[in-house]
Amino acid sequence: MVFLGSCSSDDEEYVAIDEPLEFTVPSNFPEPSYDLEANPPTKFGFELGKKLFYDGQLSANGFISCGFCHEQRHAFTHHGHQFSHGIDDLEGTRNTPAIQNAAFMTEFTWDGATSHLDLFPIIPITNEVEMGETVTNVVNKLKADKEYQKDFSLAFEDGEINTENFLKALAQFMVMMVSADSKYDKYVRNEAGGDLTDQEKEGMELFEQKCSSCHSTDLFTDGSFRNNGLPPNPQLNDVGREEVSGSADDRYKFKVPSLRNVEKTAPYMHDGRFGTLMAVLDFYDSGVVDSSTLDPLLKQEERLGIALSLSEKEAIIAFLNTLTDNTYLNDERFSEY
Numbered sequence: 001m002v003f004l005g006s007c008s009s010d011d012e013e014y015v016a017i018d019e020p021l022e023f024t025v026p027s028n029f030p031e032p033s034y035d036l037e038a039n040p041p042t043k044f045g046f047e048l049g050k051k052l053f054y055d056g057q058l059s060a061n062g063f064i065s066c067g068f069c070h071e072q073r074h075a076f077t078h079h080g081h082q083f084s085h086g087i088d089d090l091e092g093t094r095n096t097p098a099i100q101n102a103a104f105m106t107e108f109t110w111d112g113a114t115s116h117l118d119l120f121p122i123i124p125i126t127n128e129v130e131m132g133e134t135v136t137n138v139v140n141k142l143k144a145d146k147e148y149q150k151d152f153s154l155a156f157e158d159g160e161i162n163t164e165n166f167l168k169a170l171a172q173f174m175v176m177m178v179s180a181d182s183k184y185d186k187y188v189r190n191e192a193g194g195d196l197t198d199q200e201k202e203g204m205e206l207f208e209q210k211c212s213s214c215h216s217t218d219l220f221t222d223g224s225f226r227n228n229g230l231p232p233n234p235q236l237n238d239v240g241r242e243e244v245s246g247s248a249d250d251r252y253k254f255k256v257p258s259l260r261n262v263e264k265t266a267p268y269m270h271d272g273r274f275g276t277l278m279a280v281l282d283f284y285d286s287g288v289v290d291s292s293t294l295d296p297l298l299k300q301e302e303r304l305g306i307a308l309s310l311s312e313k314e315a316i317i318a319f320l321n322t323l324t325d326n327t328y329l330n331d332e333r334f335s336e337y
């Protein structure tokens with residue numbers, strides 16, 4: 001899809017050619033779930049989406065951009081914040097998850113509040129403790145901005161600044177955010193730089209036995225909602241998936257998170273309760289609590305949880321660190337500046 005976008009303003013004339021961006025599926029990944037034909041990423045659509053992602057105008061006070069909470073060098077999580085922290089210093093109740101490989105995911109947020117990446121941005125924009133704005137106001141602000149008038153005319157055939165194109169541009173940016181270049185990826189694809197140490201290999205075997213039924217495929221999540229036995233946080237009483245489904249069978253179930261770049265995304269879990277990977281493994285080893293919705297996989301041993309010795313925990317952590325993708329964390333295509 002190549003088309004001409006042209007637009008004249010005052011005495012200047014632009015003629016720029018948009019071009020499709022190639023979306024490459026890594027050979028160790030499943031097929032994408034995002035409908036790339038309905039919203040094919042293009043050079044200008046992606047660039048516009050990136051500009052929007054880092055633009056504080058998307059919030060009521062003009063200061064909180066998507067990138068404020070989703071920082072690239074921490075795999076687009078909010079480093080140092082247990083809970084999301086947005087407009088007027090208000091705090092939410094959940095930890096900011098990574099944004100990566102969104103084109104391969106089918107549900108978004110910890111409880112799966114939406115399955116449409118295109119519609120996703122409406123949630124943080126209208127959330128009163130995140131961006132506290134309305135989509136109509138955002139679109140009006142963009143319409144009044146000369147630069148955005150040009151950007152939209154280049155990125156979309158109809159050139160309109162409207163909700164649909166606004167959301168499509170943001171989705172194009174997020175769809176292109178693929179993380180698949182860690183040491184582990186190089187190992188499974190037999191590429192240079194993929195030599196795992198003995199400890200990392202031991203950790204990988206332990207992970208395959210004990211963790212990969214939930215953190216499955218090379219996305220490191222099966223995309224399902226499960227209760228992994230965290231003691232409910234009494235202050236928040238976050239019921240998780242039940243919030244969306246209304247079913248008590250879903251109480252305390254949360255989306256299985258991908259573990260890619262997990263070394264960089266502390267703190268961990270939906271409420272950011274653990275500061276280190278060792279604390280997470282101590283929890284799986286000895287902190288799992290029973291309830292009617294606890295995942296059966298965590299009730300298979302004589303005791304609850306997953307028994308792990310200290311050296312096994314260390315090996316698993318060494319393996320998890322091989323999922324750090326420095327190419328992604330430093331990729332200038334996704335950087336604010």
Ligand code: HEC
Nearest residue numbers: 065066069084085086094095096097108109110121124130
């Ligand atoms: C105030 C901090 C904050 C801002 C601003 C923010 N987010 Fe988020 N983001 C979060 C939190 C917290 C969650 C998890 C919400 C939940 O589970 O209820 C999240 C979840 C997500 C997810 C889902 C990830 C997954 O794997 O489920 C995506 C995608 C995302 N945000 C994109 C955006 C975009 C795009 C914007 C700007 C329009 C944005 N965020 C603005 C904090 C923020």
Ligand code: HEC
Nearest residue numbers: 210211214226228254255256257268269270280284295297
């Ligand atoms: C029964 C399914 C299941 C098994 C088995 C499982 N996990 Fe999880 N894991 C989850 C779920 C669900 C969450 C999110 C829970 C929440 O936040 O409420 C999670 C969260 C995590 C997190 C936090 C990630 C983040 O971004 O916050 C890490 C790290 C983790 N698991 C590692 C492991 C390791 C290592 C193993 C094996 C020792 C393991 N998990 C076994 C389901 C599972």
